[in-house]
Every structure is written in C-alpha cells, then in structure tokens.
Amino acid sequence: MLTFMxxxxxxxxxxxxxxxxxxxxxxxxxxxxxxxxxxxxxxALGDCFCVELGVEKGRGCISLASGSKDAVVLGLDNHxxxxxxxxxxxxxxxxxxxxxxxxxxxxxxxxxxxxxxxxTEHSYSMAREExxxxxxxxxxxxxxxxxxxxxxxxxxxxxxxxxxxxxxRMDALHPVCGYGFVYVKRDQ
Numbered sequence: 001m002l003t004f005m006x007x008x009x010x011x012x013x014x015x016x017x018x019x020x021x022x023x024x025x026x027x028x029x030x031x032x033x034x035x036x037x038x039x040x041x042x043x044a045l046g047d048c049f050c051v052e053l054g055v056e057k058g059r060g061c062i063s064l065a066s067g068s069k070d071a072v073v074l075g076l077d078n079h080x081x082x083x084x085x086x087x088x089x090x091x092x093x094x095x096x097x098x099x100x101x102x103x104x105x106x107x108x109x110x111x112x113x114x115x116x117x118x119x120t121e122h123s124y125s126m127a128r129e130e131x132x133x134x135x136x137x138x139x140x141x142x143x144x145x146x147x148x149x150x151x152x153x154x155x156x157x158x159x160x161x162x163x164x165x166x167x168x169r170m171d172a173l174h175p176v177c178g179y180g181f182v183y184v185k186r187d188q
Contacts, residue, residue, distance in 0.1 A: 001139075001140065001141035002041075002044055002045065002143070003141075004139060004166050004183040004185075006044065007041070007143055007181065007183055008168060010037060010040040010041055010044060011037050011077060011170050011173060011181065013036075013040060013056070013169065014033045014034065014036040014037035014040055014173060015033045015170070015172045015181050016037075017036075017052070018178075019031050019033070019036050020036055020039050022039075022066055023035055023036060023039055023060070023062075023063060023066060023088040024064060025131030025167075026059075028060055028153065030059060032173070032174050032175070032176070033172065033173045033174070034145070034173040034174045034179050035059060035060070036063070037145075037173055038060060038063035038064050038067065038115070038117070038145070039063045039064070039066055039067040040181060041067065041115055041143060042064050042066075042068040042071040042115070043067035043068055044067075045067075045071070045114055045115070045154055046050050046067065046068050046070050046071070047068070047071070048068070048070070048071050048072070048114035048115060048120075049071040049072050049074075049110075049112065049113050049114050049115075049139075050064045050071055050072065050073045050074070050113070050114060050115040050116075050117070051073075051074045051075075051076070051109070051113050051115070051116050051117070051131070052064065052073065052074070052075045052076070052116075052117040052118035052119065052136070053076055053077075053101040053116070053117065053118050053120050053130055053134075053164045054076075054101070054118070054119035054121075054147075055076065055077040055084075055096050055119075056074035056081060057081050057083045058081070058083050058084060058087045058094075058096060058121075060075070060117050060119065061073050061075040061087060061091070061094050061096060062087060062091065062094070062131075064094075064115065064117075065091040065093050065094045068094070069093060070093075071093055072093055073091070073093055073094045073095070074094075074095050074096075074097075074108060075095070075096035075159070076096075076097055076099045076100070076101050076108075077097075077098060077099070078098065078099075078100060078101075078120075079098065080098045082109060084096045089152075096163075097135065098125065101120055102129055102130060102133060103133060104137055105133055106134050108141060109137045110138060112138060112139035112142070113134065113137050113138050113139060113142055114139050114141075114142055114143070115142065115143050115144075115145065116134055116142065116143075116144045116145065117136065117144075117145040117147065118130050118131060118144065118145065118146050118147065118157065119145075119147040119148065120157075122147075122148045122151035122152050122154070122155060122156055122157060123152055123155045123167065124152075124155040124156065124158050125155075127146065127155070127159040127160070128159045128162075129157045131144065131159070131163070131182075135184070138184050139184075139185070140184070140186040141184070141185065142183075142184040143181055143182070143183060143184070144179045144181065144182040144184060145179070145181050146160050146179065146181065147174060147178075147179060148177040148178065148179075149169065149171070149175055149177065149178030149179060149180055150171075150172070150178040156178075157169070157178060157180075158179050160182075163182050165182050165183060165184050165185065166182070166183040166185070167180060167181065167183070168181055168184040
C-alpha cells in the first residue's frame with residue numbers, strides 16, 4: 001500500500017520528470033502528465049485492481065496497464081470505440097466494456113479497487129454519485145483520480161472540495177481541464 005505522501009510524490013514526479021517513453025510514443029500530442037501519474041501509480045503498486053469510469057479511446061487504461069503487468073484494469077464506458085480492439089489485443093491485463101458506470105456492477109468488482117479513475121460526464125452530480133457508490137468497493141489506501149475538475153463550470157471541482165478524505169488538487173497534471181486525487185483511508 002502506498003502512503004498519502006508516496007502518492008503525492010508520484011504526482012509531483014509525473015509533472016516534473018521526463019514523460020515515460022513508453023507512453024509518449026502512444027499518446028503524443030495527448031501526453032498529459034496525468035497519464036504518467038497513472039503509469040507511476042501502478043508501477044509502484046504492482047498487483048492492483050484499477051477501474052476507469054469513462055474510457056473513451058483508452059489512454060487511461062493503457063497508462064494503468066503499462067505501469068505493471070500485474071495490474072488488472074477494468075474500463076467502463078457508455079459508448080464503444082474502435083480503438084478498444086487493439087487495446088484488448090495488446091494488453092491482456094485490460095478489459096474494456098460498453099457498460100454504464102452506475103450502479104456499480106458487483107459481478108465485475110471481484111476484489112477491492114486500488115485505483116479508481118472518475119472521468120465520465122464531468123458534472124457535480126455524476127462525480128458525487130460515482131464516488132459515493134464506488135466508495136464501499138475501495139481498498140484501504142485506494143487512490144481516486146478525478147479528471148476534468150474545471151469542466152462544466154467547475155462542477156467536478158465543486159464536489160471534489162466536499163470530500164473529507166485527504167485530497168490534492170494538482171491542475172498541473174492536466175493543465176487544460178484540471179485534475180485531483182483522493183487518498184482513501186478506512187479509519188478516517
């Protein structure tokens with residue numbers, strides 16, 4: 001398990017160190033630091049279960065899967081994208097499904113979630129519902145990533161600031177739309 005400071009250090013590393021070559025080749029010009037952050041998190045955790053809500057073309061799933069071959073990555077999105085076939089062929093530790101994020105599907109959540117990436121409709125209400133409904137499925141020390149804090153007039157940011165767990169807003173991870181993470185401890 002990573003500590004809060006470990007996670008904070010990895011976020012700082014993602015912003016200030018060289019972007020991982022493995023990802024840069026795939027994502028340019030979309031090589032935002034938050035993809036490196038996701039990569040560093042799974043590299044540090046090794047065997048972990050990651051869930052991405054709102055996959056789009058799969059860059060987040062690839063980032064999580066690339067950090068550790070022992071990471072299991074589940075992506076859920078309301079739409080199917082052509083890019084998913086190549087991801088499934090290249091990354092055996094990734095499953096991406098056309099599936100609603102809510103309610104959480106107990107059949108898919110076979111173990112506690114170590115990393116949850118919330119990136120669906122970018123509204124206050126959806127961020128709140130996804131966070132609160134997935135909370136019971138989070139491991140102790142889980143990291144919840146919130147993308148696009150500033151979309152829809154800061155709707156996600158407005159919810160993010162209400163969370164009582166340790167959290168960090170680090171817009172440098174996604175300079176275009178903002179980013180933040182929450183460190184979930186069960187005893188808090």
